[in-house]
Amino acid sequence: MSIENSALHADVLVIGFGKGGKAVAGKMGHLGKKVILVEQSNRMYGGTCPNVGCVPTKALVHHANKRRPEDSLQDWYERSVGEVQALTSLFRAGNFEGLNGMETVQVVTGHAKFEDPHTVSVGEGADRLTITADKILINTGSEPVVPDIPGLKDSQYVVTSTELIETSTLPPRLVIIGGGYLGLEFASIYRRFGSEVTVLETAPEILQREDDDVASAVNTILTEEGINIVTSARVLEVNDSPSDATVVYEEAGTKRTVTVDGVLVATGRRPVTAELNLQAAGVRVTDRGAVEVDERLQSSQPHIFALGDVNGGPQFTYISLDDSRIVLDQLIGEGGRSTADRVAVPHTLFITPPLATVGITETEARAQGHRVRVTSQPVAEIIAMPRAYVVEETRGMMKFVIDADTDKILGAALLSTDSQELINTVSLAMRHGITASELRDTIYTHPSSTEAFNDVLGAVVREDAKP
DSSP: OOOSOSEEEEEEEEESOOHHHHHHHHHHHHTTOOEEEEESOTTOTTOHHHHHSHHHHHHHHHHHHHOOTTSOHHHHHHHHHHHHHHHHHHHHHHHHHHHHTSTTEEEEESOEEEEETTEEEESSGGGOEEEEEEEEEEOOOEEEOOOOOTTTTTOTTEEOHHHHTTOOSOOSEEEEEOOSHHHHHHHHHHHHHTOEEEEEOSSSSSSTTSOHHHHHHHHHHHHHTTOEEEOSEEEEEEEEOSSOEEEEEEETTEEEEEEESEEEEOSOEEESOTTSOHHHHTOOBOTTSOBOOOTTOBOSSTTEEEOGGGGTSOOOHHHHHHHHHHHHHHHHSOSOOOGGGOOSOOEEEOSSSOEEEEEOOHHHHHHTTOOEEEEEEEGGGOTTOTHHHHTTOOOOEEEEEEETTTOBEEEEEEESTTHHHHHHHHHHHHHTTOBHHHHHTSOOOSSOGGGHHHHHTTOEEEEOOOO
């Protein structure tokens, strides 16, 4: 840490270099405010997404899909990891220079700890820096959770998602503990790189929030690619040998084992707050350790805000970016924007092809009292979507849940090529009250994936009778 003064003052102090924090820092810096951003690791400039999250994992999806049958598994994987790490290094440097290069913004590398509501210390001993600030943003993100399973934490074969994507040796046999979004994405990536992959999920089915037909379609795609998905599986212990690890689990009352070269823990993430000394600042946290915030992301101290994963909200980069808009509205706007403004927020599971969803499911719609019309088609049968054949990816399905009385779209599940882009169009339509018929009858370019809406939204598979 290279610092000329042992004490600094800022208009805005940002703790953590995540998406939301850096967006606020950049904007306030452009306005001439004195901004200090503290990041504990020089490998995390820019936050989780460009370093260990969205960018490297989606880049690995891309590289895995490019592998040809004749390519050496290990060589292709090692080359892919190298190229991805070069990409993340480029982004990391760009993020650092983008902020630290501004005249009124300073990036400090070190661990931040609150001393009082307006004071943070960074470093220890002779390197200790004291920073005071009028406004403080906590943007420290989240970290993987490793469950308390005998032998798991001590196993030399256990890795988190962060560690796995930086490892240049492809695990020939990989077990993934957890069948949520993270677990299934990594299962798809590493199976396509050539690993034998087993997913152990405690729930009776994967993707339990989705309707059965959607979850079943995803399960079919993954299992047909050779991924072994074991549901209702409770991991009991992990035992190391000199050459591999044996994972012992219980399935439907029967004890089973799987021997692997790598164990990926994908059982969720928790907010990074334990070492911030938040009690000294009078900042309350939830039972899960998240900074407790209101709809405007203010903590129990009105001048301290929390953005991104650390506030316990949805763990998505684009939510962190929207958090920055809310906080900026408090700092330099009218103060009316809040998390209550968020509607029709989409999500994407980046398997191949990706599953993108928004809104509520058919099951949820009926539970909420809607009279429902459902339109659905397999991608291979959507005549108006030649792009699926052009890119040779005709697997999957598209499903819309529509209010039969108003023609408003209640939700959608798109399991198809380009769905991560298509879902944004659907979300925009839902936010602005565009009806299913209007979305169906819109003119789209050709050949494009959006053309699928012309067919799918007219393919009614069931509609509730009028009362």
